[in-house]
Amino acid sequence: xxxxxxxxxxxxxxxxxxxxxxxxxxxxxxxxxxxxxxxxxxxxxxxxxxxxxxxxxxxxxxxxxxxxxxxxxxxxxxxxxxxxxxxxxxxxxxxxxxxxxxxxxxxxxxxxxxxxxxxxxxxxxxxxxxxxxxxxxxxxxxxxxxxxxxxxxxxxxxxxxxxxxxxxxxxxxxxxxxxxxxxxxxxxxxxxxxxxxxxxxxxxxxxxxxxxxxxxxxxxxxxxxxxxxxxxxxxxxxxxxxxxxxxxxxxx
Amino acid sequence: xxxxxxxxxxxxxxxxxxxxxxxxxxxxxxxxxxxxxxxxxxxxxxxxxxxxxxxxxxxxxxxxxxxxxxxxxxxxxxxxxxxxxxxxxxxxxxxxxxxxxxxxxxxxxxxxxxxxxxxxxxxxxxxxxxxxxxxxxxxxxxxxxxxxxxxxxxxxxxxxxxxxxxxxxxxxxxxxxxxxxxxxxxxxxxxxxxxxxxxxxxxxxxxxxxxxxxxxxxxxxxxxxxxxxxxxxxxxxxxxxxxxxxxxxxxx
DNA sequence: AAGTGGTCTAGACCACATC
DNA sequence: ATGTGGTCTAGACCACTTA
Numbered sequence: 001x002x003x004x005x006x007x008x009x010x011x012x013x014x015x016x017x018x019x020x021x022x023x024x025x026x027x028x029x030x031x032x033x034x035x036x037x038x039x040x041x042x043x044x045x046x047x048x049x050x051x052x053x054x055x056x057x058x059x060x061x062x063x064x065x066x067x068x069x070x071x072x073x074x075x076x077x078x079x080x081x082x083x084x085x086x087x088x089x090x091x092x093x094x095x096x097x098x099x100x101x102x103x104x105x106x107x108x109x110x111x112x113x114x115x116x117x118x119x120x121x122x123x124x125x126x127x128x129x130x131x132x133x134x135x136x137x138x139x140x141x142x143x144x145x146x147x148x149x150x151x152x153x154x155x156x157x158x159x160x161x162x163x164x165x166x167x168x169x170x171x172x173x174x175x176x177x178x179x180x181x182x183x184x185x186x187x188x189x190x191x192x193x194x195x196x197x198x199x200x201x202x203x204x205x206x207x208x209x210x211x212x213x214x215x216x217x218x219x220x221x222x223x224x225x226x227x228x229x230x231x232x233x234x235x236x237x238x239x240x241x242x243x244x245x246x247x248x249x250x251x252x
Numbered sequence: 253x254x255x256x257x258x259x260x261x262x263x264x265x266x267x268x269x270x271x272x273x274x275x276x277x278x279x280x281x282x283x284x285x286x287x288x289x290x291x292x293x294x295x296x297x298x299x300x301x302x303x304x305x306x307x308x309x310x311x312x313x314x315x316x317x318x319x320x321x322x323x324x325x326x327x328x329x330x331x332x333x334x335x336x337x338x339x340x341x342x343x344x345x346x347x348x349x350x351x352x353x354x355x356x357x358x359x360x361x362x363x364x365x366x367x368x369x370x371x372x373x374x375x376x377x378x379x380x381x382x383x384x385x386x387x388x389x390x391x392x393x394x395x396x397x398x399x400x401x402x403x404x405x406x407x408x409x410x411x412x413x414x415x416x417x418x419x420x421x422x423x424x425x426x427x428x429x430x431x432x433x434x435x436x437x438x439x440x441x442x443x444x445x446x447x448x449x450x451x452x453x454x455x456x457x458x459x460x461x462x463x464x465x466x467x468x469x470x471x472x473x474x475x476x477x478x479x480x481x482x483x484x485x486x487x488x489x490x491x492x493x494x495x496x497x498x499x500x501x502x503x504x
Numbered sequence: 505a506a507g508t509g510g511t512c513t514a515g516a517c518c519a520c521a522t523c
Numbered sequence: 524a525t526g527t528g529g530t531c532t533a534g535a536c537c538a539c540t541t542a
Contacts, residue, residue, distance in 0.1 A: 061452040069540035193501035198493040199452040200313040216468035241450040249445035321521035
């Protein structure tokens with residue numbers, strides 16, 4: 001249509017903006033149906049591809065989700081608060097409660113597809129755990145679900161010689177989890193550091209977490225240290241960004 | 253083309269996967285040029301829209317960036333570490349150093365487009381600062397840049413009656429910033445809580461932070477409390493997700 | 505059966521970058 | 524001048540949902 005005005009925004013973007021404003025203003029709210037491709041074609045007199053492009057903007061922003069055969073809908077957001085400090089307080093795991101209970105106020109997290117294996121430490125793991133690159137580590141991978149919704153993927157690495165022969169090497173680590181077992185070995189975690197990155201998920205992460213398009217993930221790398229400052233665990237977590245709010249508190 | 257095989261992945265996705273693998277394997281690395289639309293059309297025998305769709309997948313994932321008139325390139329990632337605790341240690345702001353110096357190891361952050369205004373507290377601000385919804389707050393907005401690259405947008409809210417007549421109401425708050433001024437008022441921040449969300453940016457945020465498509469933002473909400481647990485500031489920050497790593501540490 | 509979104513083709517004109 | 528990505532049209536067939 002040879003864009004009559006000089007450098008006006010493209011049509012698909014203007015259509016997207018119209019819809020975005022309708023959503024932001026509350027005119028359309030969580031779960032409401034957004035005008036579909038056919039409706040936008042009629043309403044704005046554009047070709048199908050242009051209407052689609054407008055919708056794809058909102059979908060890639062995570063504001064809307066498309067449901068095949070049904071329509072496009074406004075997407076809600078009601079996340080879970082994950083509290084950095086309270087979650088890892090000593091009372092929790094030292095009394096046999098799983099750490100994951102802390103977030104969810106008694107709603108149980110389910111653990112999924114647990115795999116345990118021993119391997120040579122990858123470079124970044126060796127660095128975090130203060131090992132040499134050839135050293136062996138135990139790797140524990142699992143997925144967490146809440147009400148059947150997958151929420152997070154987690155991979156823990158521990159020095160293999162430290163946990164050899166303990167239940168940490170078995171799928172079920174017993175009451176209190178890994179940290180309780182480390183405490184029994186005299187290697188109780190006393191100090192934690194967490195690094196948080198955000199990015200778009202890989203295709204693998206998208207399927208494992210059932211993410212809809214436009215959903216970013218949080219990547220949390222946590223190192224657990226004993227009171228002697230020995231690094232005893234690296235936990236790499238990938239969280240569904242639409243499902244979590246991380247909370248930290250600290251003193252000046 | 254009537255998709256010959258049954259439920260094989262769509263062509264554009266297979267093309268995207270090919271490219272993704274080439275990137276992940278290091279065959280293509282940061283800044284390298286990715287095969288463009290014309291190249292993909294020839295190589296895979298598809299229409300232009302299909303080649304474009306394949307590239308748009310990578311762009312929306314933040315793996316690649318398109319440069320008009322030039323080509324599509326692999327995108328690098330070299331973030332800045334923002335340390336939750338060290339940044340806000342009392343020594344920093346109590347000795348007149350700006351908080352922002354802490355992240356960057358002496359590289360200076362520049363402040364941009366500062367606006368100060370007084371207004372009625374929005375609902376979420378009133379809640380965070382423990383005010384009534386009609387109460388007045390001072391709002392300070394600004395943008396931070398590092399080496400001319402915009403890194404973060406920040407909006408602070410403070411109870412208006414608390415800071416009336418101080419330099420907090422002026423664009424330049426003086427040495428040590430807001431927190432030093434609060435300390436002079438006997439309201440020194442002693443405790444902080446931060447909440448972190450991740451989402452895709454709004455169009456406004458995308459332009460203000462010069463974000464390329466596929467870049468999520470971190471949204472940090474920080475409340476500063478005095479030692480008497482009075483909430484004296486709410487700071488809402490929007491960080492370029494490709495530019496930051498947040499770090500926190502704490503004890504069990 | 506009708507409507508919806510998902511994929512794909514085959515064209516077109518534009519603005520911009522590089523040579 | 525040529526090639527690149529950006530936008531747009533006008534069709535087509537498919538799989539799925541809803542009624």
